[in-house]
Amino acid sequence: MQKSLGWWLEYMASIHVSAIDMGLERVLPVARRLGVLNQDLPNKPMIFSVAGTNGKGSTTATIAAICQAAGYKTALYQSPHLLSFTERVRIDGVCVDDKTLIEAFEQVEQARLAEGLSLSFFEMTTLAAFWIFAQASCDVWVLEIGLGGRLDVVNIIDPDVAVITNIGIDHVDWLSDDIEKIAAEKAGIIRPNIPVIFGSNPMPASASQIAQQQGAEIHQLGEHYHYQDCGESWIFANAALTMALPKPKLSLLNAVNAVAAVLASPLAIDLVAVKTGLDIVQLAGRFDQRIIADRHWIFDVAHNAHGMAFFLEQWAAAWQAHLAIYPEARQKIVFSMLGDKDVAAVLECVQNASRQGRIAADKWHIAAIDNPRAMSLEQLLQITTDYVDECNVEQHPSLDKAVQAVIADSREEDLIVVFGSFHTISEALIALLGKPYD
Structure with a gap:
């Protein structure tokens, strides 16, 4: 009897000593046996690898949408997911089905056992995605680096274009709390003589040094390509061209870097493909505006100070636009974070924006995430009330209850903002939409 997708996910999460295990030594033999390394791929796909502290999801989604619009069979690998594991593995914008994933997991498990090695959940699922892309003979692979760069399992694949969206402080237990050290880890995705897109300014010295040592062709925002926000549209410019483009539903800055990446690649990408890709790209949980249960919502996975x-x-811009339509509107917040994040730094950002009058939250609804890494409700309440008036904070036994409460506490014209973690958004959406969580 064939095992279900849920069975495989639980099994892979249980067989390794830790959820995160940095390093490529254990993964490479299994990858070779599966035939998913660059030299084993028969059609030599164009590969984009995207690292960075924030914006990887939006950037990879935009690159994939543009390549798909240009007629290339495009694979997209992202993590984590919000509602279903299948969101992590897409071909031409469509999530692969359970049957395909199960077959891939079986192949990875056979290769792992043959090599006599232990792999983490993320390592096994990443190898499965690569096997699926190879079997489907995709023309383009767009890969989101999970953690860091140099030692992340995704980095077993050599990219043709490397993108580093930005460098900030996050995952300090694994990557250090030093920007230069973090930048060096993320620059580990750079290969010799390839284009490197660096999506912020300035570029840390360690990343610049690694790029130069590799003979990479650096494309840096503000130095080699530029953009101008024109309201309803925007302009992209580099040394070769200037394009007027439509605003995407996702972050404009991440779209800028995605456009820079596809234009730096050898792919045949024309203006129509870029415009079409920007029009069609979407990604749940990234400045995700929806109307659900007769309420206006914004969902965002921001979970560090930079994000x-x-x-x-x-x-702030959405709030002003909302007020222009609903002048009597109030803001409500649903909030929770994981315990290994810098919750204080995130709340300080919100406090500063509130003091500046850019946002104005009427009530905070907090609850602990249903995850072993979650900050407890007691800790969450204590730290939240360091930055928010205690009389404006309401605690709940679960995010499901917090969502129910914020609906009861709001009117149709109000704006509800949900943020703090992928897990926060996932649990809130499940409470609202009733979809299963794999």
Whole structure:
């Protein structure tokens, strides 16, 4: 009897000593046996690898959408997921089905056992995605680096174009709390003589040094390509061209870097493909505006100070636009974070935006995430009330209850903002949409 997708996910999560195990030594023999390394791929796909502290999901989704619009069979690998594991593995924008994933997991398990090695959940699922892409003979692979770069399992694949969206402080237990050290880890995805897109300014010295040592062709935002926000549209410019483009539903900055990446590649990408890709790209949980249960919602997975500062720019602009339509509207917040994140730094960003009058939350609804890494409700309440008036904070036994409460506490014209973690958004959406969580 064939095992279900749920069975495989539980099994793979249980067989290794830790959920995160940095390093490539154990993975490479299994990858070779599966035939998923670059030299084993028969049609030599164009590969984009995207690292960075924030914005990887939006950037990879935009690159994939543009390549798909240009007529290439495009694979997209991202993590984590919000509602279903199948969201992590897509071909031409469509999630692969359970049957395909199960077959891939069986292949990875056979290869793992043959090599006599132990692999983590993320290592096994990543290898499965690569096996699926290879079997499907995809023309383009767009790969999101999970953690860091140099030692992340995704880095067993040599990219043709490397993108580093930005460098900030996150995952300090694994990557250090030093920007230069973090930048060096993320620059580990750079290969000799390839284009490297660096999506912020300035570029840390360690990343610049590694790029130069590899003879890479650096494309840096503000130095080699530029953009201008024109309201309803925007302009992209580099040394070779200038394009007027439509605003995407996702972050404009991440779209800028994605456009820079596809134009730096050898792919045949024309203006129509770029425009079409920007029009069709979407990604749940990234400045995700929806109307559910007769309420206006914004969902964002921001979970560190760098990401929160970026999200607040979008949030503040959306709030002003919302007020222009609903002048009596109030703001409500549903919030929770994992215990290994810098919760104080995130809340300080929100507090500063509130003091500046850019946002104005009427009530905070908090609950602990249903995850072993979750910050407890007691800790969450204590730290939240360091930055928010205690009379404006309401605690709940679960995010499901918090969502129910915020609906009861709001009116149709109000704006509800949900943020703090992928897990926060996932549990909130499940509560609202009733979809299963793999």
